[in-house]
Amino acid sequence: MADTLVWLVALPLTGAVATLLLPRQANMIAIGSAVATAVTAGVLVHAVSAQGALHYAIGGWHAGLGIALRADGLSALLLLMTALVMLAATTYAGAYFSSAGQRRQLWPLWLLLWTSLNALLLAGDLFNLYVTLELLGLSAVALACLGGKTAAIRAALRYLLVGLLGSMMFLAGVSLIYAGYGTLDMAMLTAAVGPGPVAWTALALMTAGLLLKAALFPLHFWLPPAHASAPAPVSAVLSALVVKAAFYLVLRLWLEVFAAVITPAAASLLGALGAGAVLWGSWQALQAERLKLLAAYSTVAQLGYLFLFFPLLQALPPGPARDLAAGGLVILALTHGLAKAGLFLAIGVIQQRAGHDTIRELGGTAQQLPATTFAIALAGVALIGLPPSGAFLGKWQLLAGAVTTGQWLWLVITVIGSLLAAAYIFRVLGHAFGHQPYPGRPVTVAREEWPALLLAASAAVLLGLAGLPVWGLMEIRL
């Protein structure tokens, strides 16, 4: 079963090379590799929940020298989210990019992005994380400028420079770690790292680099232009998955590798930045004139909630209450991934059908594109955190943790952020339901509209009603 770890990297990588070499069959190959990779991710989740954490040493070279892959419950959950989002976005991307020439450019980069996401989620040592982080950044930047507009290229260039700066800071931290502890294997480091100047400096450098990539306020400045000017299926993947990869690394570093080093003040600093992100991102989303910009600022805000969990997890002693909060954090991240991808795909449908995504001119959308409007409403339910969405469970744990540890400020921030989210979602829906006397005929195009609808529905209903396995999987650690 440990072979699935290798397949999760090998399948999309083979697909990427094959789509490059056989451009005529690229569509078939891309969809085939997408389905195969998604099925493998499902097999992996099943294997991890049945057998516990999995390890694989590539070529028989063990940790310290070789490339070690490993998967625990957290990796498995994020791999599954990646698979679902990529599968839906692949289906939609095939319809969105109408010319064969565009699709030929798209598929190799698209599958390479998936390869690097999977490799990052499976990597067991800090240096492989650096390499996968760079691969992810490069493929994401190339995808972001596929639209070919000047604004998109300018935003992509800034995205690239910010990403490079973040990776270099991460690498500087990695070299300090190697100087101090003589290993880069995360499991070995977890046992070895103790408080001291080396650990603090390394953690500060790596965290700063990752926060830049995860677009945590006030380092989010590059995200809205890059995500708003990329083609819709690419925006979906950037917002749902690529920023989450950097967040996943912060989570690994702060909760596992450097757990012995973290002070309450440092965790509160992350919480404060998260609070700033929630307020500023939601406020900007409310002001946005275009749907894609709204969705991009909403990503800034939603990432903020995830960082509010850090001071709570720091204050809670190990035990059931802390496990509940950690599960809440993960289910919030999963819900946002599915909902935001669904939202961006739905916006793509509107943008292509109506020719624009200006919020004020959305009148008649509900009459013309009922299924897509429904998808936006469902994604909105998940972004606000209404029941029965997964975000409701996550925010519930956030509030419960804030009450238990007496950190009331985070509770206030969560409530204000949710109200602002309700305001910006209802503003969109209000315009979309605006009645037009002579609307076009209602259309439902299955291949374009189903991916968004399924993603939004699984975020708003499925994760909330059947979210319990998330906590079970989170118990499975390395």
Next chain:
Amino acid sequence: MLTAQWLYGLAGCLVTGIGLGNALLGSSLLKRVLAINVMGAGVFMMLIAVAYRGPDLAPDPVPHALVLTGIVVAVSATALALALARRLDREQDDG
């Protein structure tokens, strides 16, 4: 011989700092791309200093492998940045 290692390491830190400062504050795009490369060179110098294990022992190969990989990544990323910058420049000339 310990001093030579420290000299290398600290110089690496200094170069990293200079690169970081210019990458954040650089006035032009080209300057920022170059600054990020300078920063990379500083990090690689630090890694090379880390590999030193005394005059009688061979250096630690792991940091050397990291530097090699890092250089490949930095070169490809710089190439992408320059390609995008050129395209942007050309479009601005046309428009």
